[in-house]
Amino acid sequence: MAATPLLQVENLTIADPATGQALVHHVGFALAPGRTLGIVGESGSGKSLTCKAILGILPGNLAIRSGRVRFDGHDVTRYGHADWLPLRATRIAAVFQDPGSYLNPSLSVGRQIAQVLRHRAGVAEDAVHDRACALFAQVGLRDPAAVYQRHPHELSGGMLQRIVIAIAVAADPVLLIADEATTALDVTVQAEVLDLLAELRAARGLAQIFVSHDLAVVAQVADEVIVMREGAIVEAGPTREVLTQPVHPYTRLLIRDHREYGLDRFTEAA
Numbered sequence: 001m002a003a004t005p006l007l008q009v010e011n012l013t014i015a016d017p018a019t020g021q022a023l024v025h026h027v028g029f030a031l032a033p034g035r036t037l038g039i040v041g042e043s044g045s046g047k048s049l050t051c052k053a054i055l056g057i058l059p060g061n062l063a064i065r066s067g068r069v070r071f072d073g074h075d076v077t078r079y080g081h082a083d084w085l086p087l088r089a090t091r092i093a094a095v096f097q098d099p100g101s102y103l104n105p106s107l108s109v110g111r112q113i114a115q116v117l118r119h120r121a122g123v124a125e126d127a128v129h130d131r132a133c134a135l136f137a138q139v140g141l142r143d144p145a146a147v148y149q150r151h152p153h154e155l156s157g158g159m160l161q162r163i164v165i166a167i168a169v170a171a172d173p174v175l176l177i178a179d180e181a182t183t184a185l186d187v188t189v190q191a192e193v194l195d196l197l198a199e200l201r202a203a204r205g206l207a208q209i210f211v212s213h214d215l216a217v218v219a220q221v222a223d224e225v226i227v228m229r230e231g232a233i234v235e236a237g238p239t240r241e242v243l244t245q246p247v248h249p250y251t252r253l254l255i256r257d258h259r260e261y262g263l264d265r266f267t268e269a270a
């Protein structure tokens with residue numbers, strides 16, 4: 001029997017009430033605990049809006065026109081600010097493309113993770129520093145005690161993304177949404193961060209939604225993939241099936257375009 005979904009998105013339509021235009025159309029999928037769902041699609045296909053609707057952070061000018069997002073069985077589309085407080089950054093965490101913009105430039109990264117540990121994870125004051133350093137070590141940062149003292153501008157993009165991931169998992173969430181989290185990183189660092197996400201999943205049973213415009217990247221991490229185009233899902237299924245037996249012409253096009261970047265490895269292994 002299939003595990004009860006941790007997250008269920010049902011018939012989600014996101015629109016701009018000012019223009020009446022729907023930007024995401026009837027999107028639906030389910031995610032079981034500990035599984036990784038990949039969302040792939042070209043720029044503007046609705047990947048980020050879908051993630052933002054799940055996180056309850058849609059831009060103010062947009063609204064959910066129909067459908068539901070159930071997290072742990074609760075319909076979070078009805079949640080107000082106070083309902084979200086115990087959930088966001090605690091049970092559901094998110095990592096985006098530009099780690100620098102999510103960190104406070106005037107505070108050391110150690111103080112920033114310490115705030116999350118104190119206020120979200122309930123870690124006692126005298127244990128905060130050790131816990132922060134343990135998290136920094138877990139995300140592969142060498143010399144965590146020295147990193148703790150650094151300000152964001154003193155660290156590389158890859159280090160900042162590791163720090164943002166450490167902060168995201170500090171309160172031991174059950175769902176991590178990574179929206180283009182590796183896109184800005186160079187290929188080697190991207191591969192390291194992908195490994196890190198896989199490790200976190202294995203070690204913590206963390207479910208993940210991994211969003212990328214790059215099918216080859218999604219194929220490395222996702223158990224299942226949905227392909228979006230113009231705000232709608234055009235293809236969905238287990239990663240291997242989507243890669244080896246794509247049904248929609250757009251998916252075929254994505255696969256063809258990516259062959260030269262090494263997608264062959266995944267399809268040939270199938």
Ligand SMILES: Nc1ncnc2c1ncn2[C@@H]1O[C@H](COP(=O)(O)OP(=O)(O)OP(=O)(O)O)[C@@H](O)[C@H]1O
Nearest residue numbers: 016023042043044045046047048049050059061213
């Ligand atoms: N605040 C907004 N108001 C109006 N339209 C918006 C708003 N935010 C996004 N859109 C539009 O909604 C569509 C989907 O945007 P979204 O950001 O979800 O795309 P995406 O798939 O994440 O693209 P990318 O790969 O570039 O990140 C796009 O056409 C975009 O222009």
Ligand SMILES: [Mg+2]
Nearest residue numbers: 047048049180
């Ligand atoms: Mg996006």
